[in-house]
Ligand SMILES: Nc1ncnc2c1ncn2[C@@H]1O[C@H](COP(=O)(O)OP(=O)(O)OP(=O)(O)O)[C@@H](O)[C@H]1O
């Protein structure tokens with residue numbers, strides 16, 4: 001394909017082609033001024049203002065491409081990275097490097113069983129049927145559990161070899177929560193965020209295998225480390241801008257110590273003197289999630305003219 005010849009000098013950056021992480025990823029790219037035009041049905045897009053190409057791939061496949069060094073950078077869930085690394089026998093991978101937690105796509109990979117059944121603990125599932133999209137992590141989880149059980153029962157692994165897994169791990173590509181009701185599983189290992197899907201299927205969680213958020217990952221030896229660093233700094237700036245707001249207010253100098261405790265800033269608040277004797281103007285970054293409370297406390301402490309402004313973008317070390 002003629003298009004592919006344009007990729008030679010470009011850093012390849014994989015982003016989810018659909019699903020839960022995609023919109024937040026596109027917002028991050030847009031906030032980082034990574035401009036691209038994606039042709040209809042094409043999974044590769046050349047970036048117009050950087051020597052970069054975006055590759056749109058299923059989130060679960062991204063660690064494989066990055067781990068094998070075929071793609072330099074990627075955004076996906078941490079769950080998919082640990083699933084890739086848990087392959088047994090190990091796949092051909094040099095491993096992925098987690099550069100940054102992106103703080104969205106928060107979920108847990110959990111062992112779930114029917115709410116009204118006999119199974120109460122993960123140990124009760126040993127030797128039974130498990131359905132999951134995360135077969136590597138589930139096999140590892142139950143292998144460890146079986147090893148622990150054997151130890152307490154005083155059994156050994158024989159001649160140093162891997163003992164065969166007694167728990168049956170079966171793969172399903174989606175709608176995993178239906179597996180117990182359909183009689184193919186005694187338990188499942190699947191992602192939970194709000195818990196709505198789990199409860200609707202009459203299931204409950206009995207253990208957590210992995211906690212996950214979206215992460216920025218790179219291969220061990222990216223083709224252009226300087227560009228990787230530039231993109232990392234831009235993305236970090238966008239995430240900080242999303243997380244913080246800028247709070248400015250006026251306060252009497254005598255109350256400065258008290259208000260600085262309420263809005264300590266990321267490093268320290270910026271203080272400017274006002275024309276009015278004894279008064280100062282303060283500006284500080286405040287986490288968006290606690291700004292309303294901070295404004296209440298500032299008012300109680302005598303601050304006035306409190307303004308909160310959205311941060312468009314940011315950059316710091
Ligand atoms: N309910 C959820 N809440 C938050 N993050 C989630 C949730 N489900 C999945 N994720 C995250 O998003 C990643 C992609 O999952 P998603 O279900 O969107 O994949 P997909 O590519 O659409 O595949 P599928 O076709 O299997 O659904 C997961 O690996 C996980 O990190």
Ligand SMILES: O=P(O)(O)OC[C@H]1O[C@H](OP(=O)(O)OP(=O)(O)O)[C@H](O)[C@@H]1O
Nearest residue numbers: 174175176191192193194195196197198
């Ligand atoms: O705890 P909740 O907020 O309900 O979210 C959990 C659900 O989200 C994911 O599935 P998704 O909806 O992406 O579709 P899938 O089942 O096809 O993977 C996951 O596999 C669960 O089914």
